[in-house]
Amino acid sequence: MTQTQGSLPIYQQITELLIRDIAAGRLIDGERLPPERDMADEMGIAVGTLRKALAELQNRGMLERVQGSGNYIRAVSDPKSLYAMFRLELIAGGGLPTAEVLSVDRVVKDPGLPGFGLSPEGHRIRRLRRLSGQITAVEEIWLDGSYAETIAREDLSESLYLYYRTRLGLRIVRAEDQVGLGAVPDWAPAAFTLEAGTPVPLITRISWAQDGARAETSWTWFDHRVARYVARLK
Amino acid sequence: MTQTQGSLPIYQQITELLIRDIAAGRLIDGERLPPERDMADEMGIAVGTLRKALAELQNRGMLERVQGSGNYIRAVSDPKSLYAMFRLELIAGGGLPTAEVLSVDRVVKDPGLPGFGLSPEGHRIRRLRRLSGQITAVEEIWLDGSYAETIAREDLSESLYLYYRTRLGLRIVRAEDQVGLGAVPDWAPAAFTLEAGTPVPLITRISWAQDGARAETSWTWFDHRVARYVARLK
DNA sequence: AGGAATTTGTGCGTATGTATC
DNA sequence: AGATACATACGCACAAATTCC
Numbered sequence: 001m002t003q004t005q006g007s008l009p010i011y012q013q014i015t016e017l018l019i020r021d022i023a024a025g026r027l028i029d030g031e032r033l034p035p036e037r038d039m040a041d042e043m044g045i046a047v048g049t050l051r052k053a054l055a056e057l058q059n060r061g062m063l064e065r066v067q068g069s070g071n072y073i074r075a076v077s078d079p080k081s082l083y084a085m086f087r088l089e090l091i092a093g094g095g096l097p098t099a100e101v102l103s104v105d106r107v108v109k110d111p112g113l114p115g116f117g118l119s120p121e122g123h124r125i126r127r128l129r130r131l132s133g134q135i136t137a138v139e140e141i142w143l144d145g146s147y148a149e150t151i152a153r154e155d156l157s158e159s160l161y162l163y164y165r166t167r168l169g170l171r172i173v174r175a176e177d178q179v180g181l182g183a184v185p186d187w188a189p190a191a192f193t194l195e196a197g198t199p200v201p202l203i204t205r206i207s208w209a210q211d212g213a214r215a216e217t218s219w220t221w222f223d224h225r226v227a228r229y230v231a232r233l234k
Numbered sequence: 235m236t237q238t239q240g241s242l243p244i245y246q247q248i249t250e251l252l253i254r255d256i257a258a259g260r261l262i263d264g265e266r267l268p269p270e271r272d273m274a275d276e277m278g279i280a281v282g283t284l285r286k287a288l289a290e291l292q293n294r295g296m297l298e299r300v301q302g303s304g305n306y307i308r309a310v311s312d313p314k315s316l317y318a319m320f321r322l323e324l325i326a327g328g329g330l331p332t333a334e335v336l337s338v339d340r341v342v343k344d345p346g347l348p349g350f351g352l353s354p355e356g357h358r359i360r361r362l363r364r365l366s367g368q369i370t371a372v373e374e375i376w377l378d379g380s381y382a383e384t385i386a387r388e389d390l391s392e393s394l395y396l397y398y399r400t401r402l403g404l405r406i407v408r409a410e411d412q413v414g415l416g417a418v419p420d421w422a423p424a425a426f427t428l429e430a431g432t433p434v435p436l437i438t439r440i441s442w443a444q445d446g447a448r449a450e451t452s453w454t455w456f457d458h459r460v461a462r463y464v465a466r467l468k
Numbered sequence: 469a470g471g472a473a474t475t476t477g478t479g480c481g482t483a484t485g486t487a488t489c
Numbered sequence: 490a491g492a493t494a495c496a497t498a499c500g501c502a503c504a505a506a507t508t509c510c
Contacts, residue, residue, distance in 0.1 A: 035494060035495085036495070037494085051496090066494090067494075067495045068493075068495060068496095069493095070494070070495080071494095071495085
């Protein structure tokens with residue numbers, strides 16, 4: 001984890017990563033984070049840098065820090081904060097973000113994906129994301145086939161992040177947001193091709209690492225028109 | 235400046251010191267602070283410690299920090315923040331704190347004062363403090379006579395702190411709050427003697443240093459009944 | 469206009485204190 | 490009482506933005 005030209009400072013990247021994990025349900029309320037030194041070591045950053053990110057989360061009320069005990073996730077109740085998490089603005093009222101698993105399949109990797117992992121196959125997880133009950137995004141996650149033989153749909157119901165860590169020994173170490181048409185992969189469904197004057201979809205790319213190896217594995221689209229694509233999926 | 239047993243962390247002491255300076259008008263809106271390294275050196279603390287205090291002020295909206303330029307005081311408009319500064323609660327609505335100079339005299343030091351400075355005389359500055367137009371405190375400041383021959387009333391009108399620094403080369407380096415009867419000096423006016431069940435006055439003691447010498451020089455009383463004393467002064 | 473100097477921002481590493489388990 | 494984990498504080502190096510000459 002380094003700060004390259006034009007990118008956000010490391011501590012802000014960490015902050016956004018954790019916020020995204022909270023909003024997405026990969027970090028659940030009450031969950032205790034690993035010790036700061038462990039987290040920092042795994043992320044390859046200094047403890048002070050991590051602490052700066054954690055302090056920011058505490059300011060936002062998403063994290064409770066207890067000396068001598070640990071750092072505990074505190075889910076946010078204020079809907080406005082959730083909107084800020086997603087960088088999405090909805091006109092409708094409050095409501096917690098939800099993630100409904102649409103499908104979990106072990107399939108041959110789509111050739112349009114960037115290369116990742118060792119297996120020619122991968123687990124394709126499709127999730128429907130709602131905010132205030134309204135469909136805001138569909139999320140497609142690819143997990144390399146070598147990590148697990150099979151993945152049960154029930155395993156993912158509660159906390160995807162927790163599943164990664166406890167069952168697979170994976171820990172998400174970095175996440176990037178990219179906005180723009182160029183970042184949309186070729187295999188994006190036609191419904192997502194942009195028209196002039198329409199909002200640019202927000203694309204979230206999440207990467208994880210184990211034993212130093214890294215792979216891009218997940219994209220998330222946020223678009224008001226995503227419902228059309230979902231209708232076809234179901 | 236060290237952290238002793240039971241006292242607040244250094245960075246919190248700095249934060250409160252600066253807040254008090256802002257609230258009291260010793261630091262005025264738009265004023266630029268000295269460079270961080272200079273401030274830290276004068277205070278005898280590390281830059282990082284100072285920066286933590288400045289960051290807290292920025293969070294509260296009292297300070298604007300501009301990379302490559304400097305740190306600028308931003309007066310607070312939110313009345314609630316002002317009340318927090320004074321640790322005083324008023325029932326009435328908002329309003330900026332003001333400091334009206336009642337008198338500036340060079341007189342023989344009151345024997346009830348703790349020893350400070352070299353001169354047998356001192357400048358006695360009395361200021362009337364208002365919050366939301368309501369009289370909330372009277373402030374009596376003693377400045378050792380050796381620092382200046384005479385002090386003009388006009389000099390103090392704008393920013394006492396600025397006057398100290400630019401004209402006298404003094405810089406406030408520490409401030410303590412003490413609550414309790416024992417800390418009230420003997421020369422406190424009769425109106426301030428406590429009665430059972432009445433609120434305890436808040437006493438602010440400010441010290442400054444030059445060339446390593448220190449002197450206690452200022453007390454401030456906050457009490458609803460201060461108006462009676464003021465009436466006699468005028 | 470442009471380069472040097474100034475000033476804050478970021479990141480790292482370390483040591484020690486303090487609360488919790 | 491010992492181990493664990495967060496809190497505080499220090500100092501250094503370099504980056505980035507601003508300001509000054």
